[in-house]
Amino acid sequence: MLEGKKIAIGISGSISAYKIVHLVRLLIKQKAEVKVIMTPAARDFVAPLTLSTLSKNDVLTDLAAADTWANHVALGRWADLLLIAPLSCNTLAKMAHGHCDNLLLSVYLSATCPVMVSPAMDEDMWQHPATQKNIGTLRTFGHIILAPHHGELASGLIGQGRMEEPEVILSHIEAFFSNTQTALSGKKVLITAGPTQEALDPVRFIGNHSSGKMGYALALECRRRGANVVLVLGPAPAVLQQDLSGMTVIKVTSAEEMYQACMEQFPTADMALMAAAVADYRPAAVSATKIKKQNVDLALQLVKTRDILAALGAIKTPQQLLLGFALETDHEESHALEKLHKKNADYIVLNSLSDGAAFGADTNKITIYSRNGSKVAFDSKSKNAVAQDIINTILKEGETT
Known part of the structure; x- marks a missing residue:
C-alpha cells in the first residue's frame, strides 16, 4: 500500500x-x-x-x-x-x-x-x-x-x-x-457516548461505569475523516471534553434527554453510531428533596426507559446506516445477533465482559456483526484503533454492497 x-x-x-x-x-x-x-x-x-x-x-x-x-x-x-x-x-x-x-x-x-x-x-x-x-x-x-x-x-x-x-x-x-481519511467528508454522523444518570432525588442517581471513551474515539475518528459529527455526550470525565472542536456537542444527563436529542438529529444524519451505555430503567418517581435515611428498607420501583436504538431502527431509511453496541456477559453471539435484527440495525459491535471488555479501560476487544451475515473479530487494541477498525469495516462493506 x-x-x-x-x-x-x-x-x-x-x-x-x-x-x-x-x-x-x-x-x-x-x-x-x-x-x-x-x-x-x-x-x-x-x-x-x-x-x-x-x-x-x-x-x-x-x-x-x-x-x-x-x-x-x-x-x-x-x-x-x-x-x-x-x-x-x-x-x-x-x-x-x-x-x-x-x-x-x-x-x-x-x-x-x-x-x-x-x-x-x-x-x-x-x-x-x-x-x-x-x-x-x-x-x-x-x-x-x-x-x-x-x-x-x-x-x-x-x-x-x-x-x-x-x-x-x-x-x-x-x-x-x-483516501479513506476523507471518505466521510460532508456526511453527518450522529454519535452517542458515555453513561446516562437517572435521578432518584436532587443528589443521587442510578448510573453505570461507562467512561465514554469508545464513543469519544469514534467521534475523533469520524471528524478526522471529514464528517460533520454530532456528539450526544452523557456525563463524562473532563478529559473527554478537551478536544471537541469542529463537532456539534449536545450534552445530556438522562436516557430521556439522550433519546430526545437522537430523535431530533437522526432524520438528517447519514450514519448513527450508538456507543453510549444508556440506562435500561429509571426510577418511577423522583423525589423533589433528598431522601432521608430511615430505619426501614427502601423499596425502589423502576420503569423502562425508551429504547433509542430500536426507535432509530424503526424510522431508519435505506440510505441511513445504524450501528449499535452490545455488552454481554453470557451467550454473547446469540444476544448480539438478536439485538441486530430485533432493532433493525445494520451493525452490532459486540463487547464481552468474559473476553476482557471493561468500562473505563483504554483498550477494547470487539466483534462486528452485520445484517448481511458477516462477522469480523479483532484482537484487543486501543480504543482509538478500535474506532478505526469500526469505520474501516463499515466503509469496506459499503464498497461491496
Missing part, C-alpha cells in the same frame, strides 16, 4: 522519540521512502545513526552543516506526507505561530503536502488552554491530529498525553494514502 510513497518524518524533543525507530522500520518494510528531520533537542532522545541506518537516508538536523546546506524547500516539496511525531509542546507552539528557528520548522513552513502530527507531552501540558488553542490552530490549517491517548507518562503519572503507538500511527498513514 505504501510502496513508493514519500514520507518525511519530523522528530521533536520528547522521550517518545524512541518509538519512531520502530515506525521507520515498519514504513521501510512497506517499501515507503522515508527521510527524517530532527530538532536539536530530539538528538538527546534518539540517535540519528539508528534512524539513518533504518531509513537508508541521511538524518537532517541543521540548516547548514560544514559546507552543505539542507534545502528545506526541496524537502517540503519532496514529501507526499509530513509526519511530525512526537510533537512536543514547544514545537507545537512554534508551528501554531509560524516560528522558524530550526530545520524541522523550515521544512514544515515550506511543505506543500498534507501534515499529520502526533503530540506527546505530560497530561497537564496537554490540557493547558494554551496547548488546546494551539492544537485548534493546527486543525484550522487542515492538519491531521492524532490525539494522544490515556496511559503511563514519562513523569510517572497516568493520564492523557501518551503518543500513539507506531502500529496505530502506521494505520493512520495507510488510511491517508488509501
Whole structure:
C-alpha cells in the first residue's frame, strides 16, 4: 500500500522519540521512502545513526552543516506526507505561530503536502488552554491530529498525553494514502457516548461505569475523516471534553434527554453510531428533596426507559446506516445477533465482559456483526484503533454492497 510513497518524518524533543525507530522500520518494510528531520533537542532522545541506518537516508538536523546546506524547500516539496511525531509542546507552539528557528520548522513552513502530527507531552501540558488553542490552530490549517491517548507518562503519572503507538500511527498513514481519511467528508454522523444518570432525588442517581471513551474515539475518528459529527455526550470525565472542536456537542444527563436529542438529529444524519451505555430503567418517581435515611428498607420501583436504538431502527431509511453496541456477559453471539435484527440495525459491535471488555479501560476487544451475515473479530487494541477498525469495516462493506 505504501510502496513508493514519500514520507518525511519530523522528530521533536520528547522521550517518545524512541518509538519512531520502530515506525521507520515498519514504513521501510512497506517499501515507503522515508527521510527524517530532527530538532536539536530530539538528538538527546534518539540517535540519528539508528534512524539513518533504518531509513537508508541521511538524518537532517541543521540548516547548514560544514559546507552543505539542507534545502528545506526541496524537502517540503519532496514529501507526499509530513509526519511530525512526537510533537512536543514547544514545537507545537512554534508551528501554531509560524516560528522558524530550526530545520524541522523550515521544512514544515515550506511543505506543500498534507501534515499529520502526533503530540506527546505530560497530561497537564496537554490540557493547558494554551496547548488546546494551539492544537485548534493546527486543525484550522487542515492538519491531521492524532490525539494522544490515556496511559503511563514519562513523569510517572497516568493520564492523557501518551503518543500513539507506531502500529496505530502506521494505520493512520495507510488510511491517508488509501483516501479513506476523507471518505466521510460532508456526511453527518450522529454519535452517542458515555453513561446516562437517572435521578432518584436532587443528589443521587442510578448510573453505570461507562467512561465514554469508545464513543469519544469514534467521534475523533469520524471528524478526522471529514464528517460533520454530532456528539450526544452523557456525563463524562473532563478529559473527554478537551478536544471537541469542529463537532456539534449536545450534552445530556438522562436516557430521556439522550433519546430526545437522537430523535431530533437522526432524520438528517447519514450514519448513527450508538456507543453510549444508556440506562435500561429509571426510577418511577423522583423525589423533589433528598431522601432521608430511615430505619426501614427502601423499596425502589423502576420503569423502562425508551429504547433509542430500536426507535432509530424503526424510522431508519435505506440510505441511513445504524450501528449499535452490545455488552454481554453470557451467550454473547446469540444476544448480539438478536439485538441486530430485533432493532433493525445494520451493525452490532459486540463487547464481552468474559473476553476482557471493561468500562473505563483504554483498550477494547470487539466483534462486528452485520445484517448481511458477516462477522469480523479483532484482537484487543486501543480504543482509538478500535474506532478505526469500526469505520474501516463499515466503509469496506459499503464498497461491496
